[in-house]
Amino acid sequence: MKLSNVLSLVNQVEKSKFINAIDRICNEAVKHDKKIAAQLDKLDGQIKNASSTDITQLFKIVLPYFEKSVREQLAMLGAQATLLTNILSRDGNCIARVTWVESLYTKEWGVINSRANELKSEIEAVDDGESFTDGKRLGIYYACLKEAYSNDEKINREAKITDDERGILNVLAKQLDVTADDQAGVEHLIDEIPKNGVQDALNELREIGLVFISRKLQTVYVPDEIVSLLHRLQGKDLADKHLLRILRTLSDAELSNILKNHRKKIRGVERKEKIVNIMKLGVPAAQLLQVDLYSEDTNVNDRKERLKSLIQDLDLDLDKLGTTLDERTALILDSLNSCAEREFNSLSATGFKELFAALQNHFPSLNAILKQEFELEEQEELDVEKLRALSITPYDILYMLTNDEVKTVVESMGIKKRGNLRLNILASFADATDKLIDNYGALARRDLATLKADNIEIAEADLGVKFEEVTKAIFEQLGLVVDEDLRRAINTSKDKADVLISLSEDDVIVGEAKTCKNGDFAKYSTTSRQVKAYANRCEQAGKRVAQVLIVAPTFSEDFVESAEMDTEVNISLLEADGLKKILDAYKARRNPKFSAKLFTKGGLLKADLIAKNI
Template sequence: VINDLKNIGVIFYSKKTNTVYVAQEVVKLLREIRGKSIADKHFRRILKQLREPQINLVCKKHNIDWRQPLNTKIDSIINKGISLTNILENEIHKEGTYLNDIKKFINELNEKSFNIPNPTKGVTVEEKIENLIDYFNEMEKEEKVSISMDGYENLLVDLKKNVPKSNDVIRSHFELQDENVMDISYLLEYNLKPRDILEIFQEDMLKDFCERREIKQRGDLISNILDSYMDTENLYLENYENIAFRRLNELKENGIQISDAEIGVKFEDLTKTILQKLGLNVDESLRKQMNTKNDKADIIINIGKNEVIIVECKSVKENGYNKFSSVKRQLKAYFDMAEKNGMKVVKSLLIAPEFSDEFINECELEYELNLSLIQASSLYNILEGFKSSNKEQFPYKLLMRDVLIKEDRILKAIK
């Protein structure tokens, strides 16, 4: 069977690891062949927004026992392959419901339950339902997990501790083959995110979990749990590149509310946090002592023996930072400022989302400032690589060699 599926292009197969891989595009196609407009996990999310009497109407029309617990009824509807469009258009409405009332119901579902952009888009009922389907199919392509990776990892640890047989529930529900499935990397390979996991548990189990973890129970339990695992610092760090590029829309979609005016300071603060996590001595008291009214360095790294590294941060919307002359003037002023305070500047670093070829070329010709350039994405990746190394402090001398810091070389060196 595996050989046949491989030959017609449905799957990839690794003989070495005995593993079958299915591409997302193929998953979507197979879903369409089975008559499913969206993933089962999103279908469940929609059904959970309906009132129980509406779910009962669907059950009665399809010979499903409507006296079962709500979650069991929802699973039965999904497993029967009942059409989402049919449910929203016909099956949850009593006979004689006006067309305008059906449209109003779908508009409210789109707006209040899922905060869909342009919730009233579409004239006919079919177009409005298509708007909902498109929203969830776009969501399927996204990699964001709504909370930080660390938050997701902590959630899985706490579920394992506090919810009996949680591993078995997840494994059985999503038909996963490994014995231990409560691993963040493993679940994300199957595109299973925190909300997808929480939605499969019965309400009484979630209530018990909230009680044990001292999470508020008023309102929506799943939203309350996700909020408590938000871990803002890591969420900001995971969006470090978006902040560097001032991508306000992407930040908003990832749960970060910030104004354009606040981004510059936030980029500096996050850069300090990354450098501190690398074990470097970000010396705030020395920076304040050195800074003047007109010349204010963003970050000073104190490496001892009266030697420092000066770090300048630039967050910009345009691709390819290209203002070398202004940066040169700034850094030269900081060099002079450091020397007046008896400090020797052994290195200067400029961190920006990316740099133009022209900027890099000009930097290569500059010898006085001993300047190196680091892209924001590279700095974040260096931090991630450093976490898995056995070092307590990042060897800063690795930053001394290149004009444009090559993350691959540094990651290889620290490993």
């Protein structure tokens, strides 16, 4: 979830520590940073009274200073805080109940403690006369880490590992090929991680602005921007879910090469287990792409060609391929790190829901797989909105399935088997959305007979929800920003907006989609109460409602007159066939010019005129 949406979700007290951290940094940096000074001038220096949007914009500017401050403070907080940030920055853990975080911590502590005891035995069993064995390498790393930790005591200071020492130890670990789980185990032997006190550690992370904690919901929130920051501090160049995509794309021989290059067992190891073992190594993705997946005699040109084919296999939309191995690697990593929005937009809200429902139907254990891979609570209800909040895209879901499992899904769903099977699945659901858009008018009029004649099977009870979803899909195809994260943040059990369209950082259009079976839509008093409640929720979240847009098959004369005379909100009305006509005109133009401001004129909109001027 984006920072702006988290700020909209929590109350003033719950976001106070984050704002205080930003305030402290600004006070120190404003003297020599003109950008920060200019942004503070806009706010009259009153950060605590700023809107969520203003705070988000300020955070983008102060991020380098914030990152430096967090790096220093985490080093002082010690091993427990480090373990917690490792857990909270993993895929799927950015929104989690406090009790679940505690259970994940206990589980992780047990794994590290067990591995530490194994390493202790391995290090103690080393014979001085032995060659450069695994035990020898671990013994060297252990001795260096112990010296870095305890050398402060010689000058009567508290024992700890400074940020500078951590950097040197990371280089040493890389040169000795000490994997991430072994690094954690060795450090646990020297500076044992506390088993309890997770609540206190969470509060310490909140104090430095890294997490938000909702007291009412007892839930921890880590914004996407903070997750990216933590990955940089951990030296992690790619999220686990994206590294998994790369590994799923590699051949068995290439997976074996990676394990061989780190002296890991490959004989008799299944493909699935190979991937799991590689993920545990904690090796940067750049090293895997440039060195580890090749045999020793592979030249640079062959490595570059392999990355070129990998770009095609992953369907990365790149403007250029890069000329050097470093450039090509950087392009792959940058594309994967910034792909979430593009991947959410690859399917409409309807398409995503239908894909998820179909995968659950054809692959009953899908929920269990997602909960295991993303460390979600067993009782957690999984739906598309929850997945969106956790930044889990349709691509992420499909890459959680093994290649063999994807083949099974393709066969059972009757999808074409040539090319990239995961992309074929996505394309089939994009086509299904287009079919619903073609029948948009019939959907609005709840005309089941027409829908069935075009082989569209929808239960009558689901027509309203389906119309809402297809309306979003049309807005998305018009190039508008349908903000599902904001909608989720402002919705309550009582007030649930159908559509929110972001015009800018501050301005939104509140959309409402209404079906009507017989005659014109005429329920103005009920509808106006709904949209006014949604508008109030948006304003409470720091957004300005530029317009309310109501889409229905047709409107009664009384409805149109009431909307035009309403002085509390600006309301525009658009007939469903008119919206479809606008979309058709948009698609028919080579270089269409369309602005959401065309929906802000008020009253009953003239779709023919809008379509003509696109």
